Amino acid sequence: MIGGYHPRGSVRRVDSDLRRPIGLIAGWGRFPVLVARSLVERRIPVCCIAIPGHADEHLEYLCDHVLWSGVGRLGTHLRYFRKLGVQQVTMAGKLFKADLLYGGSPWLRHAPDLQCVRTFGPLLLSRQRNARDDSLLNAVTQMYQNHQMEVTAATDLAPDLLARPGWLVGKPRSLGLENDIRFGWEIAKQMGGLDIGQSITVKDGAVLAVEAIEGTDACICRTGEVCRRGGWVLVKVAKPRQDMRYDVPTIGPQTVRLVHEAGGVAIAIEANKTIIVDQDQTFADAAKAGIAIVAMDGSATHARQIAA
Numbered sequence: 001m002i003g004g005y006h007p008r009g010s011v012r013r014v015d016s017d018l019r020r021p022i023g024l025i026a027g028w029g030r031f032p033v034l035v036a037r038s039l040v041e042r043r044i045p046v047c048c049i050a051i052p053g054h055a056d057e058h059l060e061y062l063c064d065h066v067l068w069s070g071v072g073r074l075g076t077h078l079r080y081f082r083k084l085g086v087q088q089v090t091m092a093g094k095l096f097k098a099d100l101l102y103g104g105s106p107w108l109r110h111a112p113d114l115q116c117v118r119t120f121g122p123l124l125l126s127r128q129r130n131a132r133d134d135s136l137l138n139a140v141t142q143m144y145q146n147h148q149m150e151v152t153a154a155t156d157l158a159p160d161l162l163a164r165p166g167w168l169v170g171k172p173r174s175l176g177l178e179n180d181i182r183f184g185w186e187i188a189k190q191m192g193g194l195d196i197g198q199s200i201t202v203k204d205g206a207v208l209a210v211e212a213i214e215g216t217d218a219c220i221c222r223t224g225e226v227c228r229r230g231g232w233v234l235v236k237v238a239k240p241r242q243d244m245r246y247d248v249p250t251i252g253p254q255t256v257r258l259v260h261e262a263g264g265v266a267i268a269i270e271a272n273k274t275i276i277v278d279q280d281q282t283f284a285d286a287a288k289a290g291i292a293i294v295a296m297d298g299s300a301t302h303a304r305q306i307a308a
Contacts, residue, residue: 021045021064022157023086023149025077027093028054030277031154031161031250035092036062038158047084049077054095071095072112074119074140078147089144091137091245092154094215119143137247153244155275163295165271169283170292177233179205181268181294184235192239198249201264203232220258230263238273251293252277253285260289271295 022039024046026032032048033056039046040062048055048063051071060066067080081089112120119139141151155162167173184202192198197211201223208227211219216236223232236249251269259267267286269276274295276282286293 019044020088021047021084021086022152023081023084023089024048024059024063025089025091026050026055026059027091027095029093029250030056030252031094031248031275032056032092033058033062034161034277035090035154035158038160047081047086049080051093051095054093070112072116074143075113075115078115078144081149082147086149088150088152090152090154090157091140094250115143137243137245141243141245151245153248155244155248161275161277161279163269163271163274163276165295165297168293168295169286170294171265171290173292176204177266177292180233181235181266181296184233185237185268185296188235188237189240192237192242195239198239199234199236201227201232201234203227208232216255217258220255220262220264223264224262227263230265232264233266233268234259234264235268236274237270242273244273248275249273250275250277251282253281256282256285256289256291256293259291260285264291266292266294268294268296271297 022044024032024036024039026036026048028051036046036048036059046063047065048059048067050056050059050066050068052068055068065084067076069076069080120136144151171177180202183205184200184207187202187207188198188200191200191210197213197216197219199211199216199219201208201219209219209223216234220234223234234255236251238249242248249270251267251274255267283293
């Protein structure tokens with residue numbers, strides 16, 4: 001029931017009271033649903049804060065409790081988790097920061113409370129305004145820790161979603177593809193180190209587009225406008241000091257569809273640090289579209305090893 005508190009009640013698992021519940025903060029996409037499903041399958045209770053306009057309504061049927069609440073209601077979130085005995089919190093799913101911070105009247109739509117002002121005020125209201133992803137998410141993590149709640153990486157709770165190293169699917173290897181992957185990898189890692197974004201598109205050793213606040217999907221679409229001949233590569237990496245408790249690089253069927261529609265031929269990701277949602281469908285769609293998906297182990301030289 002969007003806008004209120006929703007207990008699952010009669011469908012609660014019989015042994016749920018024997019285990020501490022996990023607090024799930026759910027943003028956009030399939031990732032939060034898959035994390036919740038993984039926990040449910042292991043009979044771990046899930047108490048979910050679902051962000052309106054972002055979270056999937058299917059969470060209502062998976063989680064033991066669901067509270068639909070604006071991203072700025074941090075005090076409400078803390079009270080909700082405390083009431084349900086949550087001591088471990090995880091974050092999953094994308095938040096559209098451009099919309100939240102710069103899209104019209106975010107303060108009205110997401111109803112920031114006093115706890116939100118205390119958490120983000122030093123970053124957003126000072127003369128040296130700091131809205132970088134790492135700074136904002138670190139502030140949220142510190143807030144929960146200050147209230148005796150541990151923040152855990154969602155990938156620790158559902159490690160099966162992480163990509164394994166290898167040439168996972170797609171078109172045959174080529175020297176040109178290998179060179180573009182290696183070149184894009186090096187640039188993307190530098191870009192991630194500056195906390196700009198995690199995705200880049202390249203062709204023939206040239207950078208076509210760089211992800212910024214608008215996100216990977218917009219970067220892909222922009223590439224299609226710039227490079228109408230197609231044949232380019234999407235490279236998506238973790239930041240050099242990626243905190244896996246939040247902001248985990250993710251691809252899925254939608255990524256494959258957008259890359260195909262925009263003329264891309266390959267997606268390179270970082271193994272063990274990238275989520276592949278709905279893996280079977282993602283791989284099937286990529287194979288049908290003739291798009292390669294390659295997962296590298298964290299070093300630029302690994303691209304050469306995989307392509308060999």
